[in-house]
Structures are given as C-alpha cells and as structure tokens.
Amino acid sequence: DIQMTQSPSSVSASVGDRVTITCRASQGISSWLAWYQQKPGKAPKLLIYAASSLQSGVPSRFSGSGSGTDFTLTISSLQPEDFATYYCQQANSFPRTFGGGTKVEIK
Amino acid sequence: EVQLVQSGAEVKKPGATVKISCKVSGYTFTDYYMHWVQQAPGKGLEWMGLVDPEDGETIYAEKFQGRVTITADTSTDTAYMELSSLRSEDTAVYYCATAYFDPHAFDIWGQGTMVTVSS
Numbered sequence: 001d002i003q004m005t006q007s008p009s010s011v012s013a014s015v016g017d018r019v020t021i022t023c024r025a026s027q028g029i030s031s032w033l034a035w036y037q038q039k040p041g042k043a044p045k046l047l048i049y050a051a052s053s054l055q056s057g058v059p060s061r062f063s064g065s066g067s068g069t070d071f072t073l074t075i076s077s078l079q080p081e082d083f084a085t086y087y088c089q090q091a092n093s094f095p096r097t098f099g100g101g102t103k104v105e106i107k
Numbered sequence: 108e109v110q111l112v113q114s115g116a117e118v119k120k121p122g123a124t125v126k127i128s129c130k131v132s133g134y135t136f137t138d139y140y141m142h143w144v145q146q147a148p149g150k151g152l153e154w155m156g157l158v159d160p161e162d163g164e165t166i167y168a169e170k171f172q173g174r175v176t177i178t179a180d181t182s183t184d185t186a187y188m189e190l191s192s193l194r195s196e197d198t199a200v201y202y203c204a205t206a207y208f209d210p211h212a213f214d215i216w217g218q219g220t221m222v223t224v225s226s
Contacts, residue, residue, distance in 0.1 A: 001169075034212035036152075043202055043219055044152065049212035056208070087152055091211035095168040096142070096154040 002026050002090050006099035012107040019075040021102045023088035028068045032092040035064055035073045038101075039084045047086075048073065078104070109133035111203050111217035118223045124191040127220045129203035136184040137161045139205045142213060143177060143188045147199040155201075158186060193224045 003026035013019050023033065031051040036044035046055045048064035051071060061076045075082055083106055088099040114128040129141065143155040156167035160179035167175055176189040186203055201220050204213035 032211050036213075043216035044213070046212050046214045049209045049214070053209070055214060089152070089212075094166050098152040098154065101151045
C-alpha cells in the first residue's frame with residue numbers, strides 16, 4: 001500500500017496568512033493526488049484533483065502543486081471559513097489511501 | 108442535481124452486522140464506481156472498498172477483507188455496504204463517495220451514516 005504522510009498535523013494561523021500543507025507519498029504517484037477540506041460533522045469536500053486542478057466552485061486562493069512523491073496545498077490568504085481539517089489522498093493505485101490530516105486552527 | 112443519500116444512524120451490539128445504503132440520483136448509476144470510506148471519531152479517513160455497479164465487481168481494502176461486502180442494486184440505483192462481526196473499533200461515520208467529474212478524486216459524497224457498536 002502507498003503511505004501518505006502529511007505535515008504539519010496542525011497549524012495555527014490568522015486570517016490573511018498564507019498556509020502551506022505538505023503531503024509525501026511512500027512511492028511515486030505521478031500527479032494522482034487530491035486534496036479535501038472537512039469541517040466538523042460534514043462530509044469531506046474536494047478542493048484539488050490531479051495535484052493542481054482546482055475543483056469547480058473552489059476559491060482561487062486554494063492551489064496545489066507537486067508530482068511524484070511530494071505535494072503541496074497552499075491557501076494564499078486564509079479566510080474565516082477555511083478553518084478546517086485538510087486531507088490528501090493518492091489515486092494512483094488501490095487501495096486508495098489518505099494522509100493523516102492537517103487541522104488549520106485560529107491563532 | 109447529483110446526490111448521494113445515505114440511510115440513518117445505527118446502533119449495533121458487538122458481533123452483529125450492519126448494512127448501510129446509499130441512494131444515487133442525478134446521474135447514471137452504472138457509469139461510476141461507488142466507494143466507501145470510514146471515519147472513526149476524531150480520526151482520519153480510511154478507504155474501505157468500491158463496487159462497479161455495471162458488473163458488481165468489487166475491490167476491498169485488506170483491513171476490511173472478509174468482513175465487508177459492498178453491493179449495487181441497479182433496479183433501485185442504490186449501493187450498500189455491509190460490515191459483519193462488528194467490534195467497538197468499528198464505531199465510526201461511514202461515507203459513500205463517487206468520482207463523478209474526475210475519475211481519480213471523490214467529488215460527490217453522501218452525508219455520512221453514524222454506526223455505534225456498543226453492548
């Protein structure tokens with residue numbers, strides 16, 4: 001199975017800050033990586049697919065980059081509604097696997 | 108509107124079996140795989156498996172192999188996830204999800220079904 005390692009596990013930030021979350025795959029996954037946002041009591045929401053493609057309706061302050069084993073999710077200017085937990089997920093092979101999550105908290 | 112609507116919360120005793128449904132609307136059920144994801148309280152997301160509604164073929168995560176059965180009923184456009192030999196560690200929210208727009212990402216999710224396993 002491909003292991004997905006996210007860092008940091010949590011980050012405290014203020015509105016307007018730039019936030020970067022990284023995700024590392026235990027083996028190369030080309031660009032088959034997705035990012036999700038999850039708020040308490042809600043289903044995950046797709047933000048980015050194919051490592052850097054913005055899902056329809058997602059604000060442009062979210063961006064993704066990377067290929068192979070190292071990936072990044074960037075929120076360019078954190079907004080109040082962005083405080084949530086973020087997960088990466090590899091889509092290169094089965095079983096699909098997720099990172100452990102990064103909780104973005106209010107500073 | 109593309110939508111996945113799941114069945115309601117369940118409370119089960121250890122050793123029992125639970126079966127959760129996921130009703131599809133807004134797209135052709137047989138065109139897209141249906142996946143199931145587990146989330147224990149306060150924990151991350153774990154992929155359990157999928158079914159291809161076109162032919163019923165399944166792929167399961169090794170962790171759940173032997174205890175999980177995922178099926179699809181094309182007469183009602185409904186997918187099911189059955190988990191047997193329940194134990195306390197199976198207490199979790201279970202989501203169905205599909206890769207509707209991009210085949211490699213879950214863009215449509217059900218609302219989740221809470222399963223509590225307690226004696």
